[in-house]
Amino acid sequence: MNREELAADLARGTPVKSCFHRNRCPMLLLGVCFLILVPARGAWAWTEHPLVIRETLASFPEVQDAGLVKAESLDAFLMAEEKGLVKLLEDEEAWARKGLAWYRPLPEGLRFRATGNARDVRQRFCHAIRINPHARLGLYLQFVPTVPTGEGRSITPDRLTFLKDLTEWKKTRFAELGEGEMVSPSDVVTTASDEPDFGLDIGLYEDNGTAIGTLYGFGKQPFGNPNLEYSSQGPFHMGYYHEAWIVGALAGFVKQTYPEHRIHLYRTLSVHAFRTGHDYWGWRFMGIGLHYLMDMNLPYHSTLLPGVSTPRMLWINTLDLVWVSGPKAGAIQLVSNRHTALEAFQQAVMQEAYRQGHGDDSPLFQSLRTISDCPAWDDRMVRDVITARSNSLAAKADRVVEETLPARWVSDPTFELGTSPELYDVMTVMRREGGDKAVEKATGLLREMLEPLPGYVCSYARGILADASRLPARPE
Secondary structure (H helix, E strand, C coil), X not given: CCHHXXXXXXXXXXXXXXXXXXXXXXXXXXXXXXHHHCCCCCCCCCCCCHHHHHHHHCCCHHHHCCCCEEXXXXXXXXXXXXXXXXXXXXXHHHHHHHHCCCCCXXXXXXXXXXCCCCCCXXXXXXXXXXXXXXXXXXXXXXXXXXXXXXXXXXXXXXXXXXXXXXXXXXXXXXXXXXXXXXXXHHHHHHXXXXXXXXXXXXXXXXXXXXHXXXXXXXXXXXXXXXXXXXXXXXXXXXXCCCXXXXXXXXXXXXXXXXXXXXXXXXXXXHHHHHHCCCHHHHHHHHHHHHHHHHHHCCHHHHCCCCCCCHHHHHHHHHXXXXXXXXXXXXXXXXXXXXXXXXXXXXXXXXXXXXXXXXXXXXXXXXXXXXXXXXXCCXXXXXHHHHHHHHHHCXXXXXXXXXXXCXXXXXXXXXXXXXXXXXXXXXXXXXXXXXXXXXXXXXXXHHHHHHCCXXXXXXXXXXXXXXXXXXXXXXXX
């Protein structure tokens, strides 16, 4: 039995002791057992992406100075561009097969074809780019705190997604957008930056218990718990490109991730939409692509277990092989809790700044509005620049989270933060236990992590606009 088969065996839940009964190599087991060290709640990154991206776009003239665009339904865009999308998506598939080592090819029967049938065009498109066809993809806007939604237009998040757990958006406000309504590009990009977390990448693997999972050809979910709703999107939102060589050598399946594919796909669709006069979808596809780019800027999405060294991972896996499972379970729980706590703090501290009108004075917001560098976009940037930096901050991020967030949340391996109501009162708990100094230190960590993001966003967005010949003339 080869390494891939053994990894799949463990993913299905084969007890570790049976591996010994089959005389499999213990060292190999150390590698493949990294599979079950990946926290199940690893699919989220920045909670409520618009809180972050709106500030970044504030100092981006190509977005702020662009004129209003007419909202257009996805079906209308697809029917208008049906023939052109055939060649576009064929070329995109060829790029992915050539450039992405772990890419699972699109099954031949799912290739996009121009049939002229408006009734199933959306399903054909969803199948061709392999996203969940139950994704609503409607016309709407998502707002940060204090921005008015408009009288009579508010809608609840259940109108926007098929997902069951909507607690992440319980304080978020949405408004319905009408076909043909004029809207600012900044609002379109900001709204779309959260859209992938509304279910685009949910249930795509064959062991997720969905019809599309058996259709799409991605195989079994490479890591995480395939039975948990949000876990199934993890491999599309995480990129482990900078782990120790032994992890790559013995647990190669952690490399089977797709953020580079998603970032390139939506960039390609954005350029095409702009070139063909569908500006609304040019901006919206741009925003969707930026979601994955932003995810790669978070250490918990570019590092398997921040704060846990490779030797320690090997050691706790060794203990688990002889049925001493406590250290492994504790490591998983702590990393999962710290990941969750950091996301909750990020959302809360930014919402608070908006509501109290402190955005202009916030060093965090000021850093998001500062574009210090905007290099030409390159497809290798995700791997060589963005995740390289976020991975290098992983140990520090984990240490600061441990020092500043409530101790029970981040240092007690018996506590499950994800289901605790305390999670949604993070600022009160932090100030009670650590005071303003804890909040300031954790905010400083966020600022350090987010500091390069405006440059990444600028590179991606300006590259799209340049390729679509949509960059305005700039004064000499």
